[in-house]
Amino acid sequence: LALFRKRTGYSPINYIIQIKMQTACRFLDFTDMKINQICHKVGIPDPYYFSKLFSKTIGLSPSKYKKMKKG
Numbered sequence: 001l002a003l004f005r006k007r008t009g010y011s012p013i014n015y016i017i018q019i020k021m022q023t024a025c026r027f028l029d030f031t032d033m034k035i036n037q038i039c040h041k042v043g044i045p046d047p048y049y050f051s052k053l054f055s056k057t058i059g060l061s062p063s064k065y066k067k068m069k070k071g
Contacts (some may be wrong), residue, residue: 020044021057028066035062 001012008015020042027038039050054062 017053017057021054024050024054024062025058025065028062029070035066038062 004010004012004015010018024038024042027033027041028035031038033041035051036047039045039047042050044050044053051062054060054065058065060068
């Protein structure tokens with residue numbers, strides 16, 4: 001675990017969460033999928049928990065992130 005944290009900067013669970021949230025961002029950026037579809041796609045079955053986790057990780061709610069102009 002110490003080696004993993006040293007190499008990635010995250011604990012294993014937080015690393016997995018980061019990857020899931022990055023994937024969710026790509027879905028929000030490049031598809032017309034609804035938020036409740038995206039949360040299931042990244043492996044989080046509860047949309048409320050997904051929104052809470054997304055907001056904590058990314059700093060915006062999924063809906064605000066989706067509305068944000070990119071580029």
